[in-house]
Amino acid sequence: MLRPHLLLASLAAGPAWARSNLTVQVPAVDTLLLPRPFNDSFDQPFVDTTFGNRTSATSATISAARNASFIAYDDEFLSIIGEDPKVRLLATSSSPNISFAFEAGVWVPELNQVWFTAYLDPTPGYLSILDLNTSTVFRPRIEPAGILPNPNGGYYFNGKVYMTTFGDTTTTPAIVAIDPRTYHAEEVVNSYFGLPLSGPDDVTVAVSQSNDTKHECIFFTDFFFNDEGLDADTFKGPSELPYFVWRYTTHNENLRPVIGPLEIPVPNGLAVDAANSLLYVTDGPDTSVFQRQVNHTTPSFAGIYQYDLAGVDGCTPLNKRLIAFARQGFANGIKVDDKGRVWTAEYEGVVVRDGMTGKVLGLFNAVDIILNNTENPVDVRDVAPFANFALAGNELVILAFNRIFGVKLAERVVDPKRFVL
Ligand SMILES: *[C@@H]1O[C@H](CO)[C@@H](O)[C@H](O)[C@H]1NC(C)=O
Ligand SMILES: *[C@@H]1O[C@H](CO)[C@@H](O)[C@H](O)[C@H]1NC(C)=O
Ligand SMILES: *[C@@H]1O[C@H](CO)[C@@H](O)[C@H](O)[C@H]1NC(C)=O
Ligand SMILES: *[C@@H]1O[C@H](CO)[C@@H](O)[C@H](O)[C@H]1NC(C)=O
Ligand SMILES: *[C@@H]1O[C@H](CO)[C@@H](O)[C@H](O)[C@H]1NC(C)=O
Ligand SMILES: *[C@@H]1O[C@H](CO)[C@@H](O)[C@H](O)[C@H]1NC(C)=O
Ligand SMILES: *[C@@H]1O[C@H](CO)[C@@H](O)[C@H](O)[C@H]1NC(C)=O
Numbered sequence: 001m002l003r004p005h006l007l008l009a010s011l012a013a014g015p016a017w018a019r020s021n022l023t024v025q026v027p028a029v030d031t032l033l034l035p036r037p038f039n040d041s042f043d044q045p046f047v048d049t050t051f052g053n054r055t056s057a058t059s060a061t062i063s064a065a066r067n068a069s070f071i072a073y074d075d076e077f078l079s080i081i082g083e084d085p086k087v088r089l090l091a092t093s094s095s096p097n098i099s100f101a102f103e104a105g106v107w108v109p110e111l112n113q114v115w116f117t118a119y120l121d122p123t124p125g126y127l128s129i130l131d132l133n134t135s136t137v138f139r140p141r142i143e144p145a146g147i148l149p150n151p152n153g154g155y156y157f158n159g160k161v162y163m164t165t166f167g168d169t170t171t172t173p174a175i176v177a178i179d180p181r182t183y184h185a186e187e188v189v190n191s192y193f194g195l196p197l198s199g200p201d202d203v204t205v206a207v208s209q210s211n212d213t214k215h216e217c218i219f220f221t222d223f224f225f226n227d228e229g230l231d232a233d234t235f236k237g238p239s240e241l242p243y244f245v246w247r248y249t250t251h252n253e254n255l256r257p258v259i260g261p262l263e264i265p266v267p268n269g270l271a272v273d274a275a276n277s278l279l280y281v282t283d284g285p286d287t288s289v290f291q292r293q294v295n296h297t298t299p300s301f302a303g304i305y306q307y308d309l310a311g312v313d314g315c316t317p318l319n320k321r322l323i324a325f326a327r328q329g330f331a332n333g334i335k336v337d338d339k340g341r342v343w344t345a346e347y348e349g350v351v352v353r354d355g356m357t358g359k360v361l362g363l364f365n366a367v368d369i370i371l372n373n374t375e376n377p378v379d380v381r382d383v384a385p386f387a388n389f390a391l392a393g394n395e396l397v398i399l400a401f402n403r404i405f406g407v408k409l410a411e412r413v414v415d416p417k418r419f420v421l
Protein backbone atom coordinates (compact mmCIF):
# COMPACT_ATOMS: atom_id res chain seq x y z
CA MET A 1 0.00 0.00 0.00
CA LEU A 2 1.02 3.56 -0.41
CA ARG A 3 2.00 5.55 2.61
CA PRO A 4 -0.62 7.14 4.85
CA HIS A 5 -2.81 9.78 3.32
CA LEU A 6 -0.62 12.75 3.96
CA LEU A 7 -3.23 15.19 2.81
CA LEU A 8 -6.09 13.70 4.76
CA ALA A 9 -5.28 15.74 7.83
CA SER A 10 -6.02 18.95 5.98
CA LEU A 11 -9.41 17.73 4.80
CA ALA A 12 -11.15 19.47 7.65
CA ALA A 13 -14.90 19.16 7.86
CA GLY A 14 -16.84 22.36 7.45
CA PRO A 15 -18.00 24.69 4.74
CA ALA A 16 -16.30 24.19 1.43
CA TRP A 17 -15.07 26.79 -0.98
CA ALA A 18 -14.30 24.31 -3.71
CA ARG A 19 -14.16 25.72 -7.20
CA SER A 20 -14.45 29.35 -6.23
CA ASN A 21 -13.67 30.38 -9.84
CA LEU A 22 -11.71 33.23 -8.28
CA THR A 23 -8.44 34.48 -9.74
CA VAL A 24 -5.76 35.96 -7.53
CA GLN A 25 -2.67 37.68 -8.90
CA VAL A 26 0.42 37.08 -6.81
CA PRO A 27 3.38 39.32 -7.59
CA ALA A 28 6.26 37.17 -8.83
CA VAL A 29 8.51 38.75 -6.22
CA ASP A 30 6.41 37.08 -3.52
CA THR A 31 7.70 33.73 -4.75
CA LEU A 32 11.23 34.64 -3.74
CA LEU A 33 11.23 37.54 -1.27
CA LEU A 34 8.84 37.41 1.68
CA PRO A 35 8.31 39.56 4.74
CA ARG A 36 9.84 37.81 7.76
CA PRO A 37 8.99 35.73 9.61
CA PHE A 38 7.41 33.24 7.21
CA ASN A 39 6.85 29.53 7.55
CA ASP A 40 6.07 26.70 5.13
CA SER A 41 7.38 23.25 4.28
CA PHE A 42 7.83 21.15 1.15
CA ASP A 43 4.87 18.90 1.99
CA GLN A 44 2.41 21.80 2.05
CA PRO A 45 1.62 24.06 -0.91
CA PHE A 46 3.02 27.57 -1.27
CA VAL A 47 -0.45 28.99 -0.52
CA ASP A 48 -0.17 27.49 2.98
CA THR A 49 2.71 29.80 3.86
CA THR A 50 2.02 31.60 7.13
CA PHE A 51 3.43 34.91 8.23
CA GLY A 52 4.36 36.43 11.54
CA ASN A 53 2.81 39.69 10.36
CA ARG A 54 -0.67 38.81 9.19
CA THR A 55 -1.51 42.38 8.28
CA SER A 56 1.11 42.62 5.56
CA ALA A 57 -0.10 42.85 1.97
CA THR A 58 1.80 39.69 1.11
CA SER A 59 0.11 37.69 3.84
CA ALA A 60 -3.31 38.88 2.62
CA THR A 61 -2.48 38.01 -0.99
CA ILE A 62 -1.23 34.51 -0.22
CA SER A 63 -4.22 33.75 1.97
CA ALA A 64 -6.60 34.97 -0.76
CA ALA A 65 -4.70 32.86 -3.29
CA ARG A 66 -5.31 29.77 -1.20
CA ASN A 67 -9.01 30.32 -1.84
CA ALA A 68 -8.66 30.90 -5.56
CA SER A 69 -9.07 28.44 -8.44
CA PHE A 70 -6.53 30.36 -10.52
CA ILE A 71 -3.31 31.95 -9.32
CA ALA A 72 -1.47 34.22 -11.75
CA TYR A 73 2.21 34.90 -11.13
CA ASP A 74 2.53 36.52 -14.55
CA ASP A 75 0.09 38.42 -16.78
CA GLU A 76 0.52 35.79 -19.48
CA PHE A 77 -1.46 33.39 -17.30
CA LEU A 78 -4.38 35.85 -17.31
CA SER A 79 -4.46 35.75 -21.08
CA ILE A 80 -4.53 31.93 -21.01
CA ILE A 81 -7.52 31.74 -18.65
CA GLY A 82 -9.39 34.80 -19.98
CA GLU A 83 -11.76 37.19 -18.25
CA ASP A 84 -14.20 34.83 -16.63
CA PRO A 85 -12.69 31.38 -16.14
CA LYS A 86 -14.82 28.67 -14.55
CA VAL A 87 -14.08 25.21 -13.25
CA ARG A 88 -16.77 22.83 -14.45
CA LEU A 89 -17.39 19.38 -13.02
CA LEU A 90 -17.37 17.23 -16.17
CA ALA A 91 -17.82 13.76 -14.70
CA THR A 92 -17.89 11.84 -11.45
CA SER A 93 -17.23 8.15 -10.93
CA SER A 94 -20.11 5.85 -10.07
CA SER A 95 -19.00 5.75 -6.43
CA PRO A 96 -16.86 8.34 -4.62
CA ASN A 97 -14.30 5.72 -3.74
CA ILE A 98 -13.83 4.55 -7.33
CA SER A 99 -10.77 6.29 -8.75
CA PHE A 100 -11.46 6.03 -12.45
CA ALA A 101 -9.50 9.12 -13.48
CA PHE A 102 -5.81 9.03 -12.69
CA GLU A 103 -3.35 8.87 -15.57
CA ALA A 104 -2.90 9.43 -19.31
CA GLY A 105 -5.11 12.38 -20.26
CA VAL A 106 -4.92 11.85 -24.00
CA TRP A 107 -6.87 14.23 -26.20
CA VAL A 108 -8.08 12.45 -29.35
CA PRO A 109 -8.89 15.46 -31.54
CA GLU A 110 -10.60 13.55 -34.36
CA LEU A 111 -13.28 12.40 -31.89
CA ASN A 112 -13.01 15.18 -29.30
CA GLN A 113 -12.44 12.63 -26.56
CA VAL A 114 -10.09 12.38 -23.60
CA TRP A 115 -8.74 8.92 -22.84
CA PHE A 116 -7.65 8.23 -19.29
CA THR A 117 -6.76 5.36 -16.98
CA ALA A 118 -7.83 4.37 -13.49
CA TYR A 119 -5.76 4.44 -10.34
CA LEU A 120 -4.14 1.05 -9.74
CA ASP A 121 -5.36 0.65 -6.19
CA PRO A 122 -7.16 -1.65 -6.53
CA THR A 123 -5.97 -3.42 -9.67
CA PRO A 124 -6.99 -4.27 -12.32
CA GLY A 125 -6.68 -0.84 -13.87
CA TYR A 126 -8.71 0.07 -16.94
CA LEU A 127 -9.09 2.60 -19.69
CA SER A 128 -12.03 5.02 -19.91
CA ILE A 129 -13.06 7.62 -22.45
CA LEU A 130 -14.62 11.01 -21.79
CA ASP A 131 -16.65 12.24 -24.75
CA LEU A 132 -16.22 16.01 -24.52
CA ASN A 133 -19.17 16.64 -26.84
CA THR A 134 -21.56 15.12 -24.34
CA SER A 135 -19.56 14.92 -21.06
CA THR A 136 -20.22 11.20 -20.90
CA VAL A 137 -17.73 8.57 -19.80
CA PHE A 138 -17.60 5.00 -21.06
CA ARG A 139 -15.22 2.06 -21.08
CA PRO A 140 -14.18 0.88 -24.55
CA ARG A 141 -13.99 -2.81 -25.33
CA ILE A 142 -10.41 -3.15 -26.53
CA GLU A 143 -9.70 -6.08 -28.88
CA PRO A 144 -8.05 -8.48 -28.39
CA ALA A 145 -9.13 -8.79 -24.76
CA GLY A 146 -6.26 -8.87 -22.28
CA ILE A 147 -3.88 -6.83 -24.41
CA LEU A 148 -4.04 -3.81 -22.07
CA PRO A 149 -3.39 -5.04 -18.51
CA ASN A 150 -3.17 -2.12 -16.08
CA PRO A 151 -2.82 0.70 -18.60
CA ASN A 152 -1.17 3.92 -17.47
CA GLY A 153 0.14 6.69 -19.75
CA GLY A 154 -0.85 7.52 -23.32
CA TYR A 155 -0.40 9.73 -26.36
CA TYR A 156 -2.40 10.30 -29.54
CA PHE A 157 -0.42 10.37 -32.77
CA ASN A 158 -1.33 9.93 -36.43
CA GLY A 159 -4.65 8.24 -35.84
CA LYS A 160 -3.55 5.92 -33.05
CA VAL A 161 -3.59 6.09 -29.28
CA TYR A 162 -0.37 4.74 -27.80
CA MET A 163 -0.79 3.42 -24.27
CA THR A 164 1.64 2.02 -21.75
CA THR A 165 0.72 -0.98 -19.61
CA PHE A 166 2.25 -2.11 -16.33
CA GLY A 167 1.35 -5.72 -17.12
CA ASP A 168 -0.18 -8.14 -14.65
CA THR A 169 0.74 -11.44 -13.03
CA THR A 170 0.60 -13.25 -16.38
CA THR A 171 1.53 -10.58 -18.96
CA THR A 172 4.68 -8.46 -18.91
CA PRO A 173 4.41 -4.70 -19.61
CA ALA A 174 4.15 -3.21 -23.09
CA ILE A 175 3.49 -0.25 -25.34
CA VAL A 176 0.21 -0.79 -27.18
CA ALA A 177 -1.28 1.14 -30.12
CA ILE A 178 -5.07 1.41 -30.34
CA ASP A 179 -7.26 2.51 -33.24
CA PRO A 180 -9.60 5.01 -31.55
CA ARG A 181 -12.50 4.18 -33.90
CA THR A 182 -12.43 0.38 -33.87
CA TYR A 183 -10.62 -0.18 -30.53
CA HIS A 184 -8.45 -2.73 -32.28
CA ALA A 185 -5.10 -2.84 -30.46
CA GLU A 186 -1.63 -4.13 -31.24
CA GLU A 187 1.49 -4.40 -29.16
CA VAL A 188 4.26 -2.13 -30.42
CA VAL A 189 7.12 -2.89 -27.98
CA ASN A 190 7.19 -5.44 -25.17
CA SER A 191 10.86 -6.39 -24.68
CA TYR A 192 14.49 -5.75 -25.48
CA PHE A 193 16.30 -8.86 -26.78
CA GLY A 194 14.16 -11.08 -24.60
CA LEU A 195 14.16 -8.92 -21.48
CA PRO A 196 10.72 -7.67 -20.47
CA LEU A 197 10.03 -3.98 -19.94
CA SER A 198 9.90 -3.11 -16.25
CA GLY A 199 6.90 -0.80 -16.26
CA PRO A 200 6.50 1.83 -18.96
CA ASP A 201 4.87 4.87 -17.40
CA ASP A 202 4.49 7.47 -20.12
CA VAL A 203 4.83 7.61 -23.91
CA THR A 204 5.08 10.41 -26.45
CA VAL A 205 5.90 10.71 -30.16
CA ALA A 206 8.13 13.17 -31.99
CA VAL A 207 8.51 13.63 -35.72
CA SER A 208 12.18 13.58 -36.62
CA GLN A 209 13.36 16.91 -38.06
CA SER A 210 16.34 15.39 -39.89
CA ASN A 211 16.79 15.87 -43.62
CA ASP A 212 16.06 12.22 -44.29
CA THR A 213 12.50 11.10 -44.69
CA LYS A 214 10.42 12.37 -41.82
CA HIS A 215 9.91 9.56 -39.40
CA GLU A 216 8.30 9.00 -36.06
CA CYS A 217 10.27 8.57 -32.84
CA ILE A 218 8.30 6.96 -30.05
CA PHE A 219 9.73 7.77 -26.61
CA PHE A 220 8.72 6.03 -23.40
CA THR A 221 9.90 6.00 -19.80
CA ASP A 222 10.37 2.71 -17.98
CA PHE A 223 10.74 1.90 -14.30
CA PHE A 224 9.59 -0.94 -12.08
CA PHE A 225 6.19 0.21 -10.88
CA ASN A 226 6.14 -2.05 -7.81
CA ASP A 227 9.13 -0.07 -6.50
CA GLU A 228 6.76 2.85 -6.07
CA GLY A 229 5.39 1.18 -2.99
CA LEU A 230 1.97 0.22 -4.26
CA ASP A 231 1.74 -3.56 -3.91
CA ALA A 232 -0.47 -3.84 -6.97
CA ASP A 233 -1.07 -6.86 -9.17
CA THR A 234 0.99 -5.38 -11.96
CA PHE A 235 4.04 -7.17 -13.44
CA LYS A 236 5.73 -8.86 -10.47
CA GLY A 237 9.22 -8.77 -11.91
CA PRO A 238 12.03 -9.42 -11.65
CA SER A 239 12.83 -6.07 -13.18
CA GLU A 240 15.78 -6.77 -15.46
CA LEU A 241 16.34 -3.55 -17.38
CA PRO A 242 17.81 -0.31 -16.06
CA TYR A 243 15.42 2.63 -15.75
CA PHE A 244 15.66 4.25 -19.16
CA VAL A 245 13.97 6.66 -21.47
CA TRP A 246 13.68 4.48 -24.56
CA ARG A 247 13.25 5.49 -28.17
CA TYR A 248 11.64 3.33 -30.81
CA THR A 249 12.00 4.41 -34.44
CA THR A 250 9.54 2.42 -36.53
CA HIS A 251 11.14 3.13 -39.94
CA ASN A 252 14.26 1.13 -39.06
CA GLU A 253 12.80 -1.01 -36.27
CA ASN A 254 15.33 0.22 -33.77
CA LEU A 255 14.71 0.28 -30.02
CA ARG A 256 17.43 1.91 -27.97
CA PRO A 257 17.82 3.68 -24.66
CA VAL A 258 18.43 7.40 -25.04
CA ILE A 259 18.58 8.57 -21.41
CA GLY A 260 20.09 6.48 -18.61
CA PRO A 261 19.56 6.40 -14.87
CA LEU A 262 22.69 8.42 -14.14
CA GLU A 263 21.06 11.28 -16.01
CA ILE A 264 17.52 10.82 -14.68
CA PRO A 265 17.14 8.18 -11.93
CA VAL A 266 13.39 7.49 -12.26
CA PRO A 267 12.12 8.95 -15.54
CA ASN A 268 8.36 9.47 -15.37
CA GLY A 269 6.52 12.09 -17.45
CA LEU A 270 7.45 12.79 -21.08
CA ALA A 271 6.47 15.50 -23.56
CA VAL A 272 7.60 16.89 -26.89
CA ASP A 273 7.01 20.47 -28.06
CA ALA A 274 4.94 21.28 -31.14
CA ALA A 275 8.05 21.98 -33.24
CA ASN A 276 9.48 18.53 -32.37
CA SER A 277 12.69 20.20 -31.27
CA LEU A 278 12.51 19.71 -27.50
CA LEU A 279 11.93 16.73 -25.24
CA TYR A 280 10.86 17.17 -21.62
CA VAL A 281 11.38 14.46 -19.01
CA THR A 282 10.40 14.54 -15.35
CA ASP A 283 12.09 12.68 -12.53
CA GLY A 284 9.83 10.88 -10.07
CA PRO A 285 12.06 9.45 -7.35
CA ASP A 286 10.10 8.01 -4.46
CA THR A 287 11.44 10.65 -2.06
CA SER A 288 9.40 13.10 -4.08
CA VAL A 289 6.46 10.81 -4.78
CA PHE A 290 6.03 10.23 -1.06
CA GLN A 291 7.05 13.73 0.00
CA ARG A 292 9.88 12.46 2.13
CA GLN A 293 12.34 15.02 3.34
CA VAL A 294 14.82 15.89 0.61
CA ASN A 295 17.75 13.51 0.94
CA HIS A 296 20.81 15.58 0.26
CA THR A 297 23.02 12.52 -0.05
CA THR A 298 21.21 11.26 -3.16
CA PRO A 299 21.03 13.12 -6.48
CA SER A 300 17.39 12.29 -7.16
CA PHE A 301 14.71 14.93 -6.80
CA ALA A 302 11.60 16.11 -8.62
CA GLY A 303 13.42 17.69 -11.54
CA ILE A 304 11.89 18.79 -14.83
CA TYR A 305 14.45 18.51 -17.62
CA GLN A 306 14.61 19.84 -21.14
CA TYR A 307 16.63 18.31 -23.99
CA ASP A 308 17.18 19.35 -27.59
CA LEU A 309 15.94 16.78 -30.07
CA ALA A 310 18.76 16.82 -32.58
CA GLY A 311 21.71 14.77 -33.76
CA VAL A 312 22.07 13.09 -37.14
CA ASP A 313 18.72 11.36 -36.86
CA GLY A 314 16.99 14.55 -35.66
CA CYS A 315 15.53 12.92 -32.58
CA THR A 316 18.32 12.18 -30.17
CA PRO A 317 17.95 13.97 -26.82
CA LEU A 318 20.99 16.22 -26.34
CA ASN A 319 22.06 19.05 -24.05
CA LYS A 320 20.15 18.15 -20.91
CA ARG A 321 19.30 21.08 -18.72
CA LEU A 322 17.30 21.43 -15.55
CA ILE A 323 14.56 24.00 -16.10
CA ALA A 324 12.45 23.56 -12.98
CA PHE A 325 11.48 21.26 -10.17
CA ALA A 326 8.19 20.51 -8.46
CA ARG A 327 7.85 22.58 -5.30
CA GLN A 328 5.54 19.90 -3.81
CA GLY A 329 5.55 16.23 -4.79
CA PHE A 330 6.79 15.76 -8.34
CA ALA A 331 5.74 16.56 -11.90
CA ASN A 332 3.75 13.53 -13.00
CA GLY A 333 1.71 14.51 -16.06
CA ILE A 334 3.45 16.91 -18.44
CA LYS A 335 2.25 18.52 -21.70
CA VAL A 336 3.66 21.32 -23.85
CA ASP A 337 1.29 23.78 -25.49
CA ASP A 338 1.71 25.35 -28.92
CA LYS A 339 3.45 28.41 -27.46
CA GLY A 340 6.07 26.23 -25.82
CA ARG A 341 4.62 26.59 -22.34
CA VAL A 342 5.07 23.56 -20.12
CA TRP A 343 2.08 22.32 -18.12
CA THR A 344 2.71 19.87 -15.28
CA ALA A 345 0.60 17.98 -12.75
CA GLU A 346 2.26 18.69 -9.42
CA TYR A 347 0.76 18.26 -5.97
CA GLU A 348 -0.07 21.98 -5.82
CA GLY A 349 -2.09 21.81 -9.02
CA VAL A 350 -1.51 22.26 -12.74
CA VAL A 351 1.56 24.48 -12.98
CA VAL A 352 2.15 26.45 -16.20
CA ARG A 353 5.69 27.55 -16.96
CA ASP A 354 7.40 29.35 -19.78
CA GLY A 355 9.40 26.59 -21.48
CA MET A 356 12.36 28.79 -22.34
CA THR A 357 12.81 30.67 -19.07
CA GLY A 358 11.30 28.08 -16.73
CA LYS A 359 9.34 30.88 -15.03
CA VAL A 360 6.13 29.83 -13.31
CA LEU A 361 3.33 31.78 -15.02
CA GLY A 362 0.42 30.48 -13.01
CA LEU A 363 -1.35 27.66 -11.24
CA PHE A 364 -4.69 25.87 -11.45
CA ASN A 365 -4.91 25.52 -7.70
CA ALA A 366 -5.55 21.98 -6.43
CA VAL A 367 -6.42 23.24 -2.93
CA ASP A 368 -9.44 25.07 -4.32
CA ILE A 369 -10.32 22.88 -7.32
CA ILE A 370 -9.82 19.38 -5.91
CA LEU A 371 -9.34 19.41 -2.15
CA ASN A 372 -11.54 20.57 0.69
CA ASN A 373 -15.09 20.21 -0.47
CA THR A 374 -18.20 18.64 0.88
CA GLU A 375 -19.34 17.08 -2.39
CA ASN A 376 -16.48 14.60 -2.17
CA PRO A 377 -16.71 13.11 1.30
CA VAL A 378 -14.63 10.03 0.57
CA ASP A 379 -10.93 10.67 0.40
CA VAL A 380 -9.61 8.29 -2.23
CA ARG A 381 -6.29 9.99 -2.67
CA ASP A 382 -2.98 8.46 -1.83
CA VAL A 383 -0.43 11.19 -1.35
CA ALA A 384 -1.22 13.35 -4.39
CA PRO A 385 -4.46 15.24 -5.10
CA PHE A 386 -4.20 14.23 -8.75
CA ALA A 387 -1.62 13.00 -11.28
CA ASN A 388 -2.50 14.03 -14.80
CA PHE A 389 -4.65 16.12 -17.12
CA ALA A 390 -5.32 16.71 -20.79
CA LEU A 391 -4.93 19.77 -22.98
CA ALA A 392 -7.96 19.30 -25.21
CA GLY A 393 -7.66 22.13 -27.71
CA ASN A 394 -9.02 25.06 -25.73
CA GLU A 395 -9.91 23.12 -22.59
CA LEU A 396 -7.89 21.90 -19.63
CA VAL A 397 -9.27 18.59 -18.36
CA ILE A 398 -8.10 17.64 -14.86
CA LEU A 399 -8.23 13.98 -13.79
CA ALA A 400 -8.88 13.99 -10.05
CA PHE A 401 -9.35 10.35 -9.01
CA ASN A 402 -13.16 10.24 -8.65
CA ARG A 403 -14.00 13.44 -10.52
CA ILE A 404 -13.00 15.16 -13.74
CA PHE A 405 -12.90 18.94 -14.01
CA GLY A 406 -12.79 21.13 -17.10
CA VAL A 407 -11.60 24.71 -17.52
CA LYS A 408 -12.30 26.36 -20.87
CA LEU A 409 -9.30 28.48 -21.80
CA ALA A 410 -9.32 31.80 -23.64
CA GLU A 411 -7.15 30.39 -26.41
CA ARG A 412 -6.68 27.10 -28.18
CA VAL A 413 -3.44 25.94 -26.62
CA VAL A 414 -3.01 22.81 -28.74
CA ASP A 415 -3.61 22.52 -32.49
CA PRO A 416 -4.38 18.94 -33.66
CA LYS A 417 -2.05 19.45 -36.64
CA ARG A 418 0.90 18.62 -34.46
CA PHE A 419 -0.24 15.02 -34.06
CA VAL A 420 0.35 13.98 -37.66
CA LEU A 421 3.46 12.66 -39.37
C1 LIG B 1 -11.36 23.90 4.19
O1 LIG B 1 -12.30 24.93 4.39
C2 LIG B 1 -12.34 25.44 5.71
C3 LIG B 1 -13.42 26.50 5.84
O2 LIG B 1 -13.90 26.94 4.65
C4 LIG B 1 -10.98 26.02 6.07
O3 LIG B 1 -10.99 26.49 7.39
C5 LIG B 1 -9.94 24.93 5.92
O4 LIG B 1 -8.66 25.47 6.15
C6 LIG B 1 -9.97 24.38 4.52
N1 LIG B 1 -9.02 23.30 4.38
C7 LIG B 1 -8.26 23.18 3.29
C8 LIG B 1 -7.36 22.01 3.22
O5 LIG B 1 -8.28 23.98 2.41
C1 LIG C 1 -17.76 28.01 -10.61
O1 LIG C 1 -18.25 27.74 -11.92
C2 LIG C 1 -18.91 26.48 -12.03
C3 LIG C 1 -19.22 26.27 -13.50
O2 LIG C 1 -19.96 27.34 -13.98
C4 LIG C 1 -20.13 26.46 -11.14
O3 LIG C 1 -20.73 25.20 -11.20
C5 LIG C 1 -19.70 26.76 -9.72
O4 LIG C 1 -20.82 26.83 -8.88
C6 LIG C 1 -18.94 28.05 -9.66
N1 LIG C 1 -18.47 28.27 -8.30
C7 LIG C 1 -18.89 29.29 -7.58
C8 LIG C 1 -18.34 29.40 -6.20
O5 LIG C 1 -19.68 30.10 -8.01
C1 LIG D 1 6.29 26.25 11.08
O1 LIG D 1 5.05 25.56 11.05
C2 LIG D 1 5.16 24.23 11.49
C3 LIG D 1 3.84 23.55 11.25
O2 LIG D 1 2.76 24.42 11.39
C4 LIG D 1 5.58 24.22 12.93
O3 LIG D 1 5.72 22.90 13.39
C5 LIG D 1 6.92 24.93 13.07
O4 LIG D 1 7.27 25.06 14.43
C6 LIG D 1 6.84 26.33 12.48
N1 LIG D 1 8.17 26.92 12.48
C7 LIG D 1 8.38 28.17 12.85
C8 LIG D 1 9.81 28.65 12.74
O5 LIG D 1 7.50 28.88 13.25
C1 LIG E 1 3.03 44.48 9.51
O1 LIG E 1 2.65 44.89 8.17
C2 LIG E 1 2.00 46.12 8.17
C3 LIG E 1 1.49 46.36 6.74
O2 LIG E 1 2.52 46.19 5.82
C4 LIG E 1 2.95 47.21 8.65
O3 LIG E 1 2.28 48.46 8.68
C5 LIG E 1 3.44 46.86 10.04
O4 LIG E 1 4.44 47.79 10.44
C6 LIG E 1 4.01 45.47 10.09
N1 LIG E 1 4.30 45.08 11.46
C7 LIG E 1 5.49 44.63 11.81
C8 LIG E 1 5.65 44.29 13.25
O5 LIG E 1 6.43 44.51 11.01
C1 LIG F 1 -13.07 31.98 0.22
O1 LIG F 1 -14.05 31.92 -0.81
C2 LIG F 1 -15.36 31.80 -0.34
C3 LIG F 1 -16.27 31.61 -1.55
O2 LIG F 1 -16.03 32.53 -2.54
C4 LIG F 1 -15.72 33.02 0.50
O3 LIG F 1 -16.99 32.85 1.01
C5 LIG F 1 -14.70 33.16 1.64
O4 LIG F 1 -14.93 34.33 2.37
C6 LIG F 1 -13.30 33.19 1.11
N1 LIG F 1 -12.33 33.16 2.19
C7 LIG F 1 -11.27 33.96 2.19
C8 LIG F 1 -10.33 33.80 3.34
O5 LIG F 1 -11.05 34.76 1.30
C1 LIG G 1 -16.84 2.05 -1.68
O1 LIG G 1 -18.15 2.56 -1.66
C2 LIG G 1 -19.16 1.57 -1.66
C3 LIG G 1 -20.50 2.23 -1.69
O2 LIG G 1 -20.46 3.51 -2.21
C4 LIG G 1 -19.03 0.72 -0.41
O3 LIG G 1 -19.99 -0.32 -0.45
C5 LIG G 1 -17.65 0.13 -0.35
O4 LIG G 1 -17.46 -0.55 0.87
C6 LIG G 1 -16.60 1.22 -0.44
N1 LIG G 1 -15.30 0.61 -0.48
C7 LIG G 1 -14.29 1.06 0.23
C8 LIG G 1 -12.99 0.33 0.06
O5 LIG G 1 -14.37 2.03 0.97
C1 LIG H 1 -17.63 15.54 -31.42
O1 LIG H 1 -17.90 16.68 -32.22
C2 LIG H 1 -16.99 16.84 -33.29
C3 LIG H 1 -17.28 18.17 -33.95
O2 LIG H 1 -18.66 18.34 -34.09
C4 LIG H 1 -17.10 15.67 -34.26
O3 LIG H 1 -16.19 15.81 -35.31
C5 LIG H 1 -16.79 14.40 -33.48
O4 LIG H 1 -16.96 13.28 -34.30
C6 LIG H 1 -17.67 14.29 -32.26
N1 LIG H 1 -17.22 13.16 -31.45
C7 LIG H 1 -17.95 12.06 -31.30
C8 LIG H 1 -17.34 10.99 -30.45
O5 LIG H 1 -19.04 11.94 -31.79
Ligand SMILES: *[C@@H]1O[C@H](CO)[C@@H](O)[C@H](O)[C@H]1NC(C)=O
Binds near residue numbers: 295
Ligand atom coordinates in the same frame (compact mmCIF):
# COMPACT_ATOMS: atom_id res chain seq x y z
C1 LIG I 1 19.55 9.13 2.14
O1 LIG I 1 20.01 8.24 1.13
C2 LIG I 1 21.09 7.44 1.55
C3 LIG I 1 21.59 6.68 0.34
O2 LIG I 1 20.54 6.01 -0.28
C4 LIG I 1 20.60 6.53 2.68
O3 LIG I 1 21.65 5.73 3.13
C5 LIG I 1 20.08 7.39 3.83
O4 LIG I 1 19.51 6.57 4.80
C6 LIG I 1 19.03 8.36 3.33
N1 LIG I 1 18.70 9.28 4.41
C7 LIG I 1 17.43 9.56 4.74
C8 LIG I 1 17.25 10.59 5.82
O5 LIG I 1 16.46 9.06 4.20
Ligand SMILES: *[C@@H]1O[C@H](CO)[C@@H](O)[C@H](O)[C@H]1NC(C)=O
Binds near residue numbers: 210211311312
Ligand atom coordinates in the same frame (compact mmCIF):
# COMPACT_ATOMS: atom_id res chain seq x y z
C1 LIG J 1 20.13 19.44 -43.42
O1 LIG J 1 20.27 20.23 -44.58
C2 LIG J 1 20.77 21.52 -44.35
C3 LIG J 1 20.72 22.30 -45.67
O2 LIG J 1 21.11 21.49 -46.71
C4 LIG J 1 22.17 21.44 -43.77
O3 LIG J 1 22.66 22.72 -43.48
C5 LIG J 1 22.10 20.64 -42.48
O4 LIG J 1 23.39 20.45 -41.96
C6 LIG J 1 21.46 19.28 -42.73
N1 LIG J 1 21.25 18.62 -41.44
C7 LIG J 1 21.52 17.34 -41.23
C8 LIG J 1 21.23 16.82 -39.87
O5 LIG J 1 21.99 16.64 -42.09
